[in-house]
Amino acid sequence: MLDSFKGLTGYEKSEFKEIWETAIFVVDTNVLLNFYKYTSKEATQSLLKILKSLKKSDRLWVPYQVALEYFFNYESNMSKQKEGYLFLGDELLKLKNDAEKTLKRTQSSYPYININKFKFYIEQLTQLNSKLDQILNVELDKLPDTENIKNEIKDLLEGIIGDPYDQTEIDRIESEGKDRYKYDIPPGFRDKGNKKKEGYRIYGNFRYQQIYGDLILWNQMIDNVKDSPHPKPMIFITEEKKEDWWVKDGKNNIKKAHPLLVQEFINKTNQKFVMYRTERFVQYAKTYLNIDITEEQVINVTKDVESVRTLEQNNNFKDSKEYPVRINVEEYIQNFFGSNNRRSKLIDFLPDEKTEEFYTKLGETGNTKDLYIWCLQQSYVNINRRIKGLLKRFEHYYPEEAALYYKRLKPFFNQKAALPNIKLLKNIETIEEMLDTEDSLEY
Structure with a gap:
């Protein structure tokens, strides 16, 4: 009977150990796309090492919805790291060009002014630009190779992607989603009113409205376990942060998986469901999976993940009504x-x-x-x-x-x-x- 309240009470420590020993692991699209945003080669390889190990032991699975969204979006993310450094370099280099223009215009408009004493400013900026180039080149060289990342993720996904739904099943989920979202039943209800997700994704023999993408993913995860001849618990690794996946405290910090999700999964599969964000997953993987990862590597992953989150949080703020609209990469x-x-x-x-x-x-x-x-x-x-x-x-x-x-x-x-x-x-x-x-x- 107490299993009926696991969404609210959570699991015991002994249950977590059992889950980690037997669970199937699922990665979300945002986890895969973040590989292109990390600035540390060590962080990239550490996380890939864990996922490859899980695949080797037949414990890694990717829903079709995750793979579809990944392949729709990976190209626009491949140059994220370089774009940042190049933008920084271009903006700083403008200082010298602007200063030169100012001196030349002054000389042309006010020929009686001696500007020679001010040329030191240009000379110092030239020296700084040379140093800037050196630093930029070093930082760019340190970045992970996105072509290699693309190929590694492609190899990782090979053979572990689930089947897509047909249009009849998608229509059923969307119809159900309208009722679920009306009562804020997770996941996905936070996408209501998101203009970026009002459109449709069309691919192959099906289409779906993007506000129901999370709900389609959720159904695929449940069906994978429910339809398995040997059902197992599921551990979901995601960078989702919205309240239709998590419960948060008063300071907007994530506390735990949304209890309705945990309970729905248990009710429909008779298996447990656990959800982690990337750095917590890596920390527990070191403890429970006996993968050879150092504490320093865990720290590197944590730093990179936090950097990506900070950047995206700032961008989300810029996209809000309180801030002018940001020009995005697209x-x-x-x-x-x-x-x-x-x-x-x-x-x-x-x-x-x-x-x-x-x-x-x-x-x-x-x-x-x-x-x-x-x-x-x-x-x-x-x-x-x-x-x-x-x-x-x-x-x-x-x-x-x-x-x-x-x-x-x-x-x-x-x-x-x-x-x-x-x-x-x-x-x-x-x-x-x-x-x-x-x-x-x-x-």
């Missing part, structure tokens, strides 16, 4: 080409044989972001040719500065990916502006 490319001048230049960089294809695509699609990405991929040869030609001209005025630019931009040469070519385009704009200033002064 909107970055579209915003960069917000001006007619930039769009025209991008088209000018297209190879002649691709221009007609561009206008055909323009008439067929309303997704301009994807069209800009296509243009960047097709134009990389001409973009590279332009930036290298500008650097040769720039070398005439500032040889040392041109060498620094070349060193900084060299990793982005000859890449078809969109973001490296946007970086080159931004520097094309900067160098063109500086050359225009120099040419006008010479004239």
